[in-house]
Amino acid sequence: MDLDTQHRPYTSEWYLRLRNVLGEAACRQLGIFVIPDNFLLSVVIPVYNERATLLKLVGRVRAVPLRKQIILVDDGSRDRTGEVLDELARRHERLRVIHHAANQGKAVALTSGTLMSANDYLICIDSDALLDRYAARWIMSQFLSSAQIGRASCRERV
Numbered sequence: 001m002d003l004d005t006q007h008r009p010y011t012s013e014w015y016l017r018l019r020n021v022l023g024e025a026a027c028r029q030l031g032i033f034v035i036p037d038n039f040l041l042s043v044v045i046p047v048y049n050e051r052a053t054l055l056k057l058v059g060r061v062r063a064v065p066l067r068k069q070i071i072l073v074d075d076g077s078r079d080r081t082g083e084v085l086d087e088l089a090r091r092h093e094r095l096r097v098i099h100h101a102a103n104q105g106k107a108v109a110l111t112s113g114t115l116m117s118a119n120d121y122l123i124c125i126d127s128d129a130l131l132d133r134y135a136a137r138w139i140m141s142q143f144l145s146s147a148q149i150g151r152a153s154c155r156e157r158v
Contacts, residue, residue: 010035031138041068041140042117046109047127051079057127058088058095064136070095071113076103 015034019027027033043061050057054072061070074082074097085097098112110124121143123136 031141033141033144040119041066042119042122044071044113044124046073048075049077049079050127051081054084063133073098073109073113075109076100
């Protein structure tokens with residue numbers, strides 16, 4: 001085992017070293033877990049007339065320390081949201097955009113984004129959510145550490 005593998009976060013070796021020091025329960029509570037090499041998270045975000053806040057929103061989601069695909073669904077915005085999204089998609093390889101010609105509601109926007117995702121793990125957030133940079137990591141730790149969890153929901157300070 002080389003030093004890079006031994007100390008690289010989220011590898012099996014890294015997790016085992018921390019689990020031996022902290023214990024399994026503490027690792028689960030702190031969101032310390034192994035991420036499979038092929039792991040890719042999809043983050044679906046329905047947006048409507050969010051031109052002014054899109055750069056901040058996308059920046060916060062991109063800062064989440066997980067490999068991810070961001071899917072933004074413009075649900076018929078009347079401002080320049082669609083143009084801003086298209087520019088962001090040109091600049092960021094893992095950012096996808098869906099445009100609805102007319103507003104169809106949050107449920108339809110979430111469905112459109114979910115259908116575009118080909119990943120096993122999906123997180124949906126509101127466009128006005130202030131996502132803590134470690135919230136998605138903590139949610140994924142719960143999924144990856146227990147085969148019994150199929151859905152998680154967060155409120156307050158997420």
